[in-house]
Amino acid sequence: MRLRGARAKSKVNPSGTPPCERTPIELPEPALIAAALANVTRCGMRPWGTHGLAHWWRVRHNGLSIARAMGANPSVVRLFAIFHDSHRHDDGHDPDHGPRAAEWLREVRLSRDSAYGACALTRATIIGLTETDFESLCTACALHTSAIHHVDASVAACFVADRLDLSRVGYRPDPNRMPAPRHVIDEQAINAAIDRERRGLEWIGGREIEQVWGVSVPKRS
């Protein structure tokens, strides 16, 4: 995996109320998914492709599994899962897809007309984020393929959540490239993530994607 750049040591919850202990934000996830899929469609990408919905759902699961232990904000994790790969132009090497997703989020936040696919509910959700959470989300999206570590615990958790699903492109998740304590990401956690990826969505909780995100899983041929 080509990763470079920031190596700032990850801190777990450096100050204040642990994000995971805040009241969770009510997120209209089906509307957010619709906005993300509008971008996927616009770019000619496959919604159920390598970097599509099943991957996003596993990233969500991975992130929520580690959020408390890492002091991360689960709402940021859930938003990252939906948007981080929503601006790909290619299923292969597309290093700018993270920065494009972050730029789109900033356009939505500023309510520019160019923020394609953002319905009123999506805009309201993104505009309603605290400055801290919004910056964590944008940073996680922008850097998820170019940085290994990050000082922000929510950003670091997003990196880990995404990298735990790397077996979909032929790589075993490497604990040295995941900014999480070893007791959070151990061999058992990595093997479990690989097993989920191999099963697609046929793992406990996998099919909840239909209820939570309002999408229909295509039948396997």
Ligand SMILES: [Fe+2]
């Ligand atoms: Fe990505």
Ligand SMILES: [Fe+2]
């Ligand atoms: Fe991803």
